[in-house]
Amino acid sequence: MEAPPDRRDKGEVTDLLRAWSEGSPEAFDRVMPLVYDELHRMAARYLAGERANVSLQATALVNEVCLRLLGWEAVRWQNRGHFFGVSARMMRRVLVDIARRRRAARRGGPAAARVPLDGIDPPAVQPDPDLAALDDALVALEAEDARKARVVELRFFGGLSVEETAEALQVSLRTVHNDWAFARAWLYRALAGTAPHAD
């Protein structure tokens, strides 16, 4: 990370990207607090009854932090899709880590009274998936069909649109649509625990 970004050659960046997608602790360390902050600010806005249009910002930020850590000058010339892939993976790792921590805290921590405050109850929401369980299911999906797992990673964790996802994976829009629909159903079923794995 110490070399000036513009002096990095392509090979080096590719190595970095690989190291990252394989879980460089440094990158993780940089991204985590940013996400963490944003997460709780968003939660606060939910509590306050606001639905601010900021959700994508954190994702964009993760992209940018990744860019910075990699040396954005160099990355500009790299495969954009590859890059989005790395940062979506980063987001996934960070968010899942937070979810696991929270789960551990709920189990092991003192029984805290969590009473929604009068008047500002959180808005009714569709039950959201437990990200830790989702991650487990995603690992299983990956074993069956790596591309579908990537689509989920890019769209759900990376916040990418269908078009961007298609570009990142170098596949057609139709493929992304189909993969997404299938993976969503498959994961939903897996989390609902209603059916055995297809095999």
Next chain:
Amino acid sequence: MPTERWQRLERLFVEAREQPAEARDEFLRRACGPDPTLEHEARSLLEAADRSGRFLDGPALEALARQVAAEGLSLRPGDRLGPYEVQALLGVGGMGEVYRGRDTRLGRDVALKVISPGLVGDPSLRRRFELEARAASVLNHPSIVTVYDVGESGGVSWIAMEWVEGRTLRQVISDGPLPLRDAASITRQIAEGLAAAHAKGVVHRDLKPENVMLVADGRSKILDFGLARQTLGEALRGPISQVDTAAAHPSDQTREGTILGTIGYMSPEQASGRPADFRSDQFALGLIAYEMLTGRRAFARPTAVETLSAIIREEPIPLSSLRPGIPEPLQRLIATCLAKRPEDRFASTRELAAALESLVTAASAAPVASPETPIAPPSEAARRLRFRRPVLVLGAGFALALAGAAWMRFHAPRSAVDSLAVLPFENASKDPQAEYLGDGLTESLIDQMSRLPSLKVMARATVFRFKGTADPQEAGRRLGVGAVLTGSVSRHGDQLSISAELVEVPTGVRLWGEKYDRPFADLLRVQDSIASEISDGLRLRLSGQEKHTLGQHGTQDAEAYELFLKARFFLTRETEEDDLEARRLFLKALEKDPAFVEARLGVAATYARSAGNGYARPAEAWTRAEEELRKALDLDPGNVLARAGLAARRFLFDWDWEGAEREFRELGADPRLLAGNQFHPIAVFFWARGRPEEAVALMERALRVDPGNLESRIMLADFLAQAGRLEEAIDSYRAIAAAEPSDPRPQFGLAEVLKRRGDVTGAIEALRKAYELSGEERGAKALATARTEKDYEDAEVEVARARLGALEALAKERYVSPLDFARLHARAGEREKAFASLEAAFAERAPLLIGLKADRAWDRIRDDARFATLVRRVGIP
């Protein structure tokens, strides 16, 4: 690769979904043929797809945020955390919640930050949070929100801190750029808070407008000290290190993304992932100042990456092109804060604060030329006056501990131009640390020119209000002088560059001008040339003796002289640390040149000052002061400043009233005693003896030479009050208060006078204001509903008691004059304790004992027989 079976399943799924709903069953049966498992599989997936609704709809981050929100908050009103009762939720921040709470023991409001257990499972992280909060709790500074307490109850970690009402700087900036004076004074206050924290090794690391609160009276307070994350990486390992108080002001957050917000105030080193240190706070302060002045961020870019890149690589748009009229020194100072390399910023934040202090003092003393509404805060000096030491003693009267003469003779003018203002020389180099050079040169020239009896030279405090002025002629007109000298100075390594210009005020004619480029070692010679050429320019005919006087310097050693100039720079500041720094530098100058008389006088002045302000034991301080003064006299027999210093000691420490008066008379009308605060000890002398009319005459005379001297103006009002000229005193106090709306001193004076005149309502209001301005919130609150004289007195007693508590705490750390205790005990009506402390003060000859007769602080115990005895023992005639 997916298995073949999986691919079949996928095709089935996609195709079935393309069928109309009623045809789907039929399609599946046909397509699967004799494979019921596959059919079942496909059906269950299709059902899942139908049921999944908004599953995975929207980014993961949002989903997680909804879960966090759904868990609700940790506390509700009425819950208790230690001694605190939760009252209302203020906001939800990054790591928890902020509540308004109440300390049930002390009955005061607090802000409670709570780390909710759901967010923080790891106990080691919680411990760290507590450690950080405890580190912050050692900070005690008016510009820092005080952390009272840290604790944990029922799995909830919390911090109790000072309750501050006001707006965040973010909110204020969002209304547009701030008036120059406000921006400068807020910057200065933040710098002072930072300096105090940095001195204790606590770095903020996340300073931004959201973390600065502006209180109603114009004071600024930094929030979340030490609670900021260490570095991004470290923060990860301890992600609860911050509870965001800014969340208590949710409206801030809708304006723009908070993450971008934080990134916008990072220093280059933070942006490139290196650790932050105190200089990163300086950088953030530079950014904040820039934004206050221009209303825009120095490095605002559409995306975080571009912003970070700009922070690391780009220079901001120069301030001057965004807003004209920002004084050059302030621009340079901000540029230094914004230096890319930490080592190019200020070596200590104390230095930064000192530089700002001089700028703000210059700006806030400036004549009311600008239509801007000042919210200028009380100066450090004013703040320290919470104790309401008589202004005469605290005032810089001790700066050089000099006496002047009430018997000054003014020579009749005999030349075309008989009065001069040396306007502060501008620091033309990029280095704000060279500020002392311009200031020092200015002061030296003032000193030098003041030695000419035929010339009236405006004193320092008066001319420094015009620092950075764009129109010297106008300044001259306001000062009522015949000519002004302006100039600039810069130093590049060993090269010195000085330019100077003498302008006749009524006509605007340039009488003389010169530019000097010389080695630094020639500084003194250049200064002499300027002085003698000014006198030529003014067509002053100098006698041989006068020429000699003009050319006199205490040293020929350029290095010693430079140290001296630096030291003097610190001596004009107010705090004890500044005095100590000045002393250190004076002593260093003496190491270079032991025969440097002015440096000896400087050392003496620092000792006299610490005795006068109650920072040091009088015997020790005066002994050291006298040693230096005597050495100065050995080197330069008859030195008028040294003699005046000894005379001051004579009545302040030796209580030799007759001897002091004799000395003062003998010293006569040396013009060097004319300027600045050098009259003050004599005025104090008259005040202490109960001869206010003489003190008034003296101050009126002093103000003719130095009309902008705030200390002198306050003293004059005090003396008028003492003389029973109540209406005039009231007018004076009101005029000062109008010009210095944030200085509590005129309000204190006003309160006393109004009360004496029987205007209880007015007195209560003035005292309430005085308390408010000096940060005495309890007193101010008590007076808000007060109506009677008794209420007034009760409030005084209450405040005195509170102050006593603070003083006791301080006394555990360092020497506190027993006289300070005695005054507060007297004010609180605690007779026995007051006399006990007075005895102790007597034993060490505390300088303020000379005020036993005149100082109204003693009124509550004045009727005691012991008091009369004490007055006799001090020998006050």
